Amino acid sequence: MSGRAGHALSLQGLSKRYGSFVAVQDASLEVGSGRFLTLLGPSGSGKTTILMMIAGFVEPSEGRVLLDGRDITAVPPERREFGMVFQGYALFPHMTVAENVAFPLRVRRLGRAERDARVRATLDLVQLDQFADRRPSQLSGGQQQRVALARALVFDPALLLLDEPLSALDKKLRAELQDELKALHRRVGRTFINVTHDQEEALSLSDEIAILNAGRLVQVGAPSALYERPATRFVAGFLGRSNFVEGEAERDAGGIVLRRGGTRVLGVGEAPPGPALLSLRPEKITVLAEGEGEENVVEGRIAAWSYLGAGYAITVATADLGELKVHLPAWRIPLVPAEGMPVRLGWPRGAAVAVAEDPA
């Protein structure tokens, strides 16, 4: 690959309507040069539609797409010079692996010698040099996926767009290819835009995640930022798991205090006085030993538990906060859980984050 840097993409107020149905509403997004951005959302949330508007296959009802500041909204897909890995790969079944990868070069009328050299180099890059003369039907799912990647990268595209590139693979292979994809992104230094509904994939691959719900971009940010400080109930629940505590908020110096029944929960973030919501990750709650203290302490009884090998998943029924889910590494649990057993739960203030309710 040449030393050309990646390109920056910017979406400004993109909307797509099908009749009266709004598939995407007012999506604005900046993707920096060389970044790996993932559009994450449940099925039907508009991920593919956004990607297809970036690629030029779907015409936006409103808004603009800019590449390095240049408006490309009206440029047809064949002139955008973006690499694309389609859902299901869309390899040409009547061509060999090498012919598939050579296709974008053939379209650009590159000389035979240079074409062969680039195809070979790209097949090396995805470790498929052994399979150049096979047909796609003679390859495994993981190998097909790599052919699709090679074909999308061979012509040095300005952007690489990936629509659920790993979703057709089994779990183990998916984890493997996830690592490969990440390494590939480092090596080629291009801007990647990936679409997935798999939150683990999004967390492990991306520099940035844009979370979509029902056609709207809910929150954009680095994976750890989204995980630690989700903005809404949807984000907290979709990206990992979460307990939610509803109550009356009061402001205090360290963040907010949420009152529910006789219990006061200390949390971080902003919420106007009145009804508010806290998100509390199960792995941030601990079971306290005798005499141990925490910024937040709540008593309850174990309602259910299960052993997960690496730890325990415990559901604790509390008087004021309802049922709380707790994930504990096996080495950190001071007792052997049993149903009905009284426990004291504790968590630091920073574990409880104020989140907004999602707009209906």
Place this chain on the structure above:
Amino acid sequence: MGGHRPGWLSAWVSWATVLYLLLPITIILPVSLTDQRFLSLPYEALSLQHYARLLTTPAWTDAIGQSALIASASTLVAVVLGTACAIGCWRLSRRSTELVRALMLLPIIIPSIAYAVGLYRYFARLGLLDSFTGVVVAHGVTGIPYVVITVSTALAAFDPRLESAARGMGATLAQTLRWVILPRIMPGIVSGAIFAFIHSWDELVVVLFIASRRVFTLPRKIWDGINENLDPAMAAVAVLLVGMTVLLLLLDLALRRQRAD
């Protein structure tokens, strides 16, 4: 207890139908091998004399040549127009294109005699009567439905993402057509070509109306021969006609089988 299997009746009906369909062929084959000089079953021995005569008499070889030429040319016409129409309808794929596709099937639906009468009147005005071009146009146009059907079927199985993929990689419409769409639907085109060829190869009614002296296809020659004399060479030529058709159908079958693997 000797009860009949389900489907007993339908099995018999099927066999009777097959027999009925095969009967004319089972008669013309022995007749074509007769050792006599008139249309009859062989008396004493089987003979290939009528086949030999067929291939050495200029009147017959001429007709065979003309038929082959007309069938080839009209196949070309049907394949080009039929494929273009099927691809056009598929790409636009609106309600109006459904109508176009249905219209394209008219030549199959309309009785060929009605079609022939209509053609006769038009061709008279255009000066196409009794001309090679006239017959090629007529057979080509009536061959279009076969191509539209087989190519549309092939296109229905074509994954539209392949077209998007090609465009996304920078391919123009022409390049996408040449390198992606056509190779994928080639089996359908070949099937359509085979049927269009067969259609022209054994077509008689239209030829009877629009050709007289100069254009003499094989079926027409047989027709005239039957009316004028009872030459066993006609049985031989009929076997040839059937043989060619069967050969082409087997070719189509073989190609399909090969693709299925």
